[in-house]
Amino acid sequence: MAMISRTNFGHKAWARFGLRAGQWAATTALAASLAACATMGRGSPPAMAGNGTPEIPIDTMKEVTRTLSSDAFEGRAPGTEGERKTIALLKERFAAAGLQPGNNGSWVQKVPLIEMTGADYSPMIVKGGGQAIRLAPGDDYVAVSYRVTPETRIEDSEIVFVGYGINAPEKGWNDYAGIDMTGKTALILVNDPDYDADTLDGPFGGRAMTYYGRWTYKFEEAARQGATAALIVHDTFPAAYGWNVVQSSWTGAQAYAQTADDGASQTRANGWVQKPMAERIMTMAGQDLAAMTAAAKRKGFAAVPLGVTTSFGFDSAIRRFESNNVIGVLPGSERPDEVVLYTAHWDHLGRCKADETGDDICNGAIDNATGTAALVALAEAHVKAGAPERSIAFVAVTAEESGLLGSEYYAANPVFPLDQTVGGVNMDALSLAGPANDVVVVGGGKSELDAYLDDALGELGRTATPEPTPEKGYYYRSDHFSLAKRGVPMFYVESGEDLIEGGTAAGAAAAADYTENRYHGPQDEYDPDWNWDGAEQDLRLFYRLGRSLANTGAWPNWLDGDEFRRIRDESCAASDTGC
Known part of the structure; x- marks a missing residue:
């Protein structure tokens, strides 16, 4: 049976959203407090003029998600035939999208692992x-x-x-x-x-x-x-x-x-x-x-x-073995050495405990074929819009389920220097429950990125809901954390809980259904009847966040007193060319 991540202890976006309707009200006072914190001490983002969102290629999302989560990919465990197929597919799709190989002419960064x-x-x-x-x-x-x-x-x-x-x-x-x-x-x-x-x-x-x-x-x-x-x-x-x-x-x-x-x-x-x-x-x-x-x-x-x-x-x-991060880049038109990141993990659990039908493949359709497909779809959208001022890198990392290992290796051995990395967006397990009025902000009130998020949400007509359980430290349990702890400001914005159809009760029910019936099990499979409107809505937001960072000369930082501010300041002070 595949190991549950020591870093995540089973956390994913939908798993965290399993609040009962009655629990929602209990978070209101804390949410208001978090929202107040999130508006303090921020810099202002650049105007989004000319950065309107192009059409999001949802057909790409569907196709890549369906393919990656098929039985032929055997659950995408690192070091398996499923990994070989995943890497080949991502290389093909990144190239077709119009990206360039991101690691000095190579599409991959070798990640040496130890078990x-x-x-x-x-x-x-x-x-x-x-x-x-x-x-x-x-x-x-x-x-x-x-x-x-x-x-x-x-x-x-x-x-x-x-x-x-x-x-x-x-x-x-x-x-x-x-x-x-x-x-x-x-x-x-x-x-x-x-x-x-x-x-x-x-x-x-x-x-x-x-x-x-x-x-x-x-x-x-x-x-x-x-x-x-x-x-x-x-x-x-x-x-x-x-x-x-x-x-x-x-x-x-x-x-x-x-x-x-x-x-x-x-x-x-x-x-x-x-x-x-x-x-x-x-x-x-x-x-x-x-x-x-x-x-x-x-x-x-x-x-x-x-x-x-x-x-x-x-x-x-x-046991020593090797896996791969996959990296594609859209070079910037004016400051190509300054880089904005999109990250998502391509791996899942591979073969796991069989269900009652004998199915022992943990396909990981939502977790995280959806996030990996989002990298491809966003790459297509950004290329179609033309090169922004800064470069945008699309990084599909390995071994998240084993403890954020691919992102940790990248952050410790960055292809793009961290003092020249502006910030980024991490995507882990998109919701397919339908569109929502809100998004859930994990780790709000930590950095000047909040202003960029508020600006994008305002233009898209959505609101920000602070995470209901900040005491559980979910900001520190996904791949963006490997970069954040080294000073790079990172967004972690998850699908909303307040669904347009059904409100928070419907959102909680969808989350509970996923957590109880599919999360980290063979039932996390592609469903042709999924409602992709919410995923498209989220990708429009992610596009705008990345595009805004890529078309500004600003370097958003952590807020004063944040645990990562000192690390970023020291990195910037030692740099002649970056932040």
């Missing part, structure tokens, strides 16, 4: 004060290694409680201040210090999760601090998923993008522990987890060495 499968896990033994606690693998803790090594052993590593594990210079916050983590294991709380706020006010966005709340950041920061291992305390509400999701996602085969050092700069082990186990560890150390959690929410918290040690280990089977 590591853990086995022979030992219990985790925590010792201190003459006592010992035994944590069972899978049930009490999970762990993997980001280092490409056949054997991982953690021996008598001192555990240090580091609160939320955040080092945010722009906020004057450093949970690692004054502590040397060499040889030690960081015990870390999930989410942000102010995650349980009722509003969006707070040093870390209040209820809205920031990057500092994501487990990916916490493991990265622990590695930067020199920790031997990092363990996050699982708590269902701030994590936004139960232990069963952690357990299923962090066991079995794990895929990674290869790095030059084979992960040597990472911790030796990263994992999670059940909250009751963390409470027992704290008690053994003479501490109380609840009290320590309360202390960690306050600025100036100092990491606490617990005086207890942990030991555990496992083996890893290693």
Whole structure:
């Protein structure tokens, strides 16, 4: 059975929209607060004169979606015959659309991947004060290694409680201040210090999760601090998923993008522990987890060495293989070295658990044949309109379902320098429930891109609905995030919930039907009876967003105080030719 993405933990656009009608009203106050944040501190976009939307080739959307999601493509798993067919189709369609090969004369960027499968896990033994606690693998803790090594052993590593594990210079916050983590294991709380706020006010966005709340950041920061291992305390509400999701996602085969050092700069082990186990560890150390959690929410918290040690280990089977990102470009007429991106992932799960009919192909029609088809359709529309001032690149990335690996590899090895990348639009799982009055803005109020979105929505007669559950951090769970965390401002705008026919109740019903009956299963297949009006509506918006960025000399930035502002500013300051 195909692995559920550790990065996504099952999230897709429609899956997130599964609100019952009664839940909608509960989000109103928060939505209003988010909308207010989204209008603050923005620059103004250029006028859209001359940038009117051409006809969107919906027949292209239908044809490419149908072909990519056919059984002949076997679910488009990376490294399979399905990938070979997908890459060939995208090359053909990009060329026919009038794009040029985007990677120095090549249509592809090779993406070296590593698959590591853990086995022979030992219990985790925590010792201190003459006592010992035994944590069972899978049930009490999970762990993997980001280092490409056949054997991982953690021996008598001192555990240090580091609160939320955040080092945010722009906020004057450093949970690692004054502590040397060499040889030690960081015990870390999930989410942000102010995650349980009722509003969006707070040093870390209040209820809205920031990057500092994501487990990916916490493991990265622990590695930067020199920790031997990092363990996050699982708590269902701030994590936004139960232990069963952690357990299923962090066991079995794990895929990674290869790095030059084979992960040597990472911790030796990263994992999670059940909250009751963390409470027992704290008690053994003479501490109380609840009290320590309360202390960690306050600025100036100092990491606490617990005086207890942990030991555990496992083996890893290693498989190296290669996949591909596909890149086409429409060169700009005036500033071709400045680039606007469209991104979407072409991959899906391949063969998966069979349904009651014996069908074991997860076709991924909506997820994400629709987004991949949108790349082709938008390429045709932009070429037909003629070259804009800046170049537009269309990037179909691999291995999103394995943890954003294709986009991560691209962002770490950019074909177009990041300081010359203006921004972009990511497309993941378009809605086929019909046209909507609104769009859902994921990560609104973070960057000056908001002004471009407001301008385009106004001209198209649509409204922006803030995401109803910002505490779950969905902005950090799709391919645009690989670029955003390196400073490139990225749109993540999803299909609306307020359908023209049926309103929010109809939107919620369509979302629930997809989530319950088709998402990540063999039933996510092409349906000739789909209503494509909503997809066409969304592509008109995506076209205008990309075209507007490509026909301006402005460089939209993150807002002051955003976690990515410092990264972008440093990148721009070091550049002689870009932002």
